Every structure is written in C-alpha cells, then in structure tokens.
Amino acid sequence: MRITAAIRSAKRAPLLQVVKSAIATIAAWLLAGWVVPGQLPVFAAIAALLVVQPSVNQSLTKGLERSIGVVAGVTIAMLLGMLFGSSGWIMLLAVLVSLLVAWAFRASSGTGNQVAISAMLVMAIGSISAQYAFARIVETLIGAAIGIIVNALIVPPTLVAPARRDLGLLGAELAASLDRLAAALPSVQTPAQLHDLILQARLLRPMRDAAEASISAGEESLTLNPRRSAHRSELREMRTMLDRISPVVTQVIGMTRAYFDHYDDTIAAEPAAAAIAEQLRRAGHDVRLAAQVAEVAPESLALTTAIPALTTPLVLRAPASDHWILIGSLMEDLRRIHGELAGEA
Incomplete structure (x- = not known):
C-alpha cells in the first residue's frame, strides 16, 4: 500500500x-x-x-x-x-x-x-x-x-446532494440493466456478451449500498439542523424510492443470473422471451418514472410518457419443456417487480 x-x-x-x-x-x-x-x-x-x-x-x-x-x-x-x-x-x-x-x-x-x-x-x-x-x-x-x-x-451542512446523486445513478443503472436484459432475451448471445451482462447486473448491489449509505448520511445530517425543514420531505421521498426499487435490484440480478445459467441459443426463438422482454422494457420505463417523481433522475433519463407502462402482470402459455425452468423463474421475478413498481408488494 x-x-x-x-x-x-x-x-x-x-x-x-x-x-x-x-x-x-x-x-x-x-x-x-x-x-x-x-x-x-x-x-x-x-x-x-x-x-x-x-x-x-x-x-x-x-x-x-x-x-x-x-x-x-x-x-x-x-x-x-x-x-x-x-x-x-x-x-x-x-x-x-x-x-x-x-x-x-x-x-x-x-x-x-x-x-x-x-x-x-x-x-x-x-x-x-x-x-x-x-x-x-x-x-x-x-x-x-x-x-x-x-x-x-454558519451554513449547517445538509448531505442531500450526495444522496440525490447516488440514488439517481442507481435508478439509471437499474433501468439500463432491465433494458439490457430485455435486448438479450430475444437474441442469440455470445459467451462474452453473457459475461458482460452478468457483470453489469452485479454492479447494482454496490450502487444500492452506496445510495443507502448516502441517504442515511443525509438523514443524519438533518438531525438538530436548523435547515432540516427545507430538506426533510425531499429525503423522505428518496427513502421511499430506495425502499421501492431495492427489491427490484435483487430481482434483476436474479433474473440475469438465471438467464446466464440456463442460456442456450434456442431461447431467442421462445415466444415467451419476446413477451418478457417487452415487460422488462416497460419496467425500465417505470423505474425512470419513479426516479423523476423523486427528483433524482439524471437529465439523460428522458421519458416518452409519464404514465406507468408496467400496468398488468404478464400471462403466458406454457413454454417449451427445455425452457420452463428459466421462463418460470423470469416470470416469478417479473411478477415481483410488477408488485414493487405498482405498489402492490
């Protein structure tokens, strides 16, 4: 050292x-x-x-x-x-x-x-x-x-800006991970692409921990702070958003891991793969929407609509016998993501 x-x-x-x-x-x-x-x-x-x-x-x-x-x-x-x-x-x-x-x-x-x-x-x-x-x-x-x-x-410190930054980065990366998995499902992947996909998904966990630490530090900085009334509601919204998307982080990592473990080239032809991919893109949209509502979204996270896209759970017909474990796992995680983002968990 x-x-x-x-x-x-x-x-x-x-x-x-x-x-x-x-x-x-x-x-x-x-x-x-x-x-x-x-x-x-x-x-x-x-x-x-x-x-x-x-x-x-x-x-x-x-x-x-x-x-x-x-x-x-x-x-x-x-x-x-x-x-x-x-x-x-x-x-x-x-x-x-x-x-x-x-x-x-x-x-x-x-x-x-x-x-x-x-x-x-x-x-x-x-x-x-x-x-x-x-x-x-x-x-x-x-x-x-x-x-x-x-x-x-003399300008008592309020650690709100670091909390907003770290939570915004987490929201952006979570939405990007959902989009990456959605793009991968209906297409054939190389081993290098699969490894890149799982590595990027695993980055979500330390980013979530960093956002948790920043929000906790921000909450602590408002204790006994004369300026706390101007920032208390802002941090409360950030905490609510973090509690909402933290389980989604776990589900996305699990979905990516399941796809990595059970991948074969025939998954891209599975009808359920395209349907799940569409739901994942909608989930990414709703994560961006949640980030904008909490006022932590980076400027690069532009939305096409402010209406939640992940409105109803997906219903599929039975997949091919070779893929039912993967499709079933993805469907269960997708159901949990829907519940978290729709406030039904």
Whole structure:
C-alpha cells in the first residue's frame, strides 16, 4: 500500500468546513482566554477544532465525548497528583487509570481516548490544583459549545446532494440493466456478451449500498439542523424510492443470473422471451418514472410518457419443456417487480 493512500482522503473536505473550524477555534481561544485568564486556552481551541463535524448531530456527539472525557481525565489527574505528586511515572499511571476507568464504564473509543489524553495533558503542562482542573473543564466546555454553535449557525451542512446523486445513478443503472436484459432475451448471445451482462447486473448491489449509505448520511445530517425543514420531505421521498426499487435490484440480478445459467441459443426463438422482454422494457420505463417523481433522475433519463407502462402482470402459455425452468423463474421475478413498481408488494 502506498504511504500517500494511508494519509490522504479520497476527496477533499469542503472549504467551508475548514473555514468554520478556523472560526470556531479562534473564537474559542479568545473567549476562553477572557473567561479563564492565566493559561493559554489550549483545551478550548482543541475542543472547538474537534467538535466542528460534517453534521450538527455529529458535532453534538463529539462535544459530549470531548466534555465528558476532559472532566473525567482532569479529575483523575488531579486526584493522582494530590496523592503521589507529579513525577513522570505518575503520568503513565494516570494514563493507565484513565483507560481502565473508561473501560469499566464502557465508554466509546473516542471518550476513552479523550479521558487518557486529558489526564496526560493536565499533568504535563499544568498543575494539579483543583482550581486549575476546574479552569480546564470550563475552558473545554466553552470550546465545545462554540464549535457546536458555529457549525449550526454558519451554513449547517445538509448531505442531500450526495444522496440525490447516488440514488439517481442507481435508478439509471437499474433501468439500463432491465433494458439490457430485455435486448438479450430475444437474441442469440455470445459467451462474452453473457459475461458482460452478468457483470453489469452485479454492479447494482454496490450502487444500492452506496445510495443507502448516502441517504442515511443525509438523514443524519438533518438531525438538530436548523435547515432540516427545507430538506426533510425531499429525503423522505428518496427513502421511499430506495425502499421501492431495492427489491427490484435483487430481482434483476436474479433474473440475469438465471438467464446466464440456463442460456442456450434456442431461447431467442421462445415466444415467451419476446413477451418478457417487452415487460422488462416497460419496467425500465417505470423505474425512470419513479426516479423523476423523486427528483433524482439524471437529465439523460428522458421519458416518452409519464404514465406507468408496467400496468398488468404478464400471462403466458406454457413454454417449451427445455425452457420452463428459466421462463418460470423470469416470470416469478417479473411478477415481483410488477408488485414493487405498482405498489402492490
């Protein structure tokens, strides 16, 4: 693994996030220095810097972790310092005790690490008096509060655009997979074409997972967000669409796999193949329609009509004996797709 891959992110953080972190850090430093004079307000600056997160809810969580960790760590350092002094081995003892206390109370990893770091910092750069410990706690609370306030008031982040993008890509690829399978059914396929068909269908699963993660992140970003009312209904429609087409993703992958496993050149001549292909094209149309209704469809997904095309289940006569397993499997999956897209599942 390259060293740069371990220290660099896949994408750059928004510049606004950097600006907000800087504003919160400077404001916390100035305010804490005024409220608690005498020491450099390092704890306040660190708290503000760590608390500015990609969402207001994450900022609140990080603020609680930081505050509780500092209170516990400073208290442990003060008690150990009063009992044993401030020699080097006492600092190591403070770290050990802090980790054990965090483990005993089942604290999160962030809180547990914060307890140990705070205890070590207090013993390394400060004194062990109760007055100093109280000042550092107040300083940390000021920094955490400023970080939360800055993140909530200065364009609080709403991760709606990534959710719309990923869901739109999923809808486009799902409709394309339905069209590809529809084009393949009534025609003879080469081994290379069959492998390409199944590989493209399998790409739907990670795309669905990415859309799920993006929508969840978007919902989380609206928690405690002052701008949530403007985006809540939009994300609700996206969640509804994802819940609607997720089973269709499973069915399309299954249909493509069944076609791949049971393929032979005589399937193209099977009358049911052309009929199923037509239904698959209609299903692709309805997936595009669902994407446009949820306002996540890319501009390339043009529709010829806004009326659902997959209106009634397909009824076929019995297929040839060599193909009844495949045709039956495709028909069952098509029935489920119809139920999902028609809201009858």
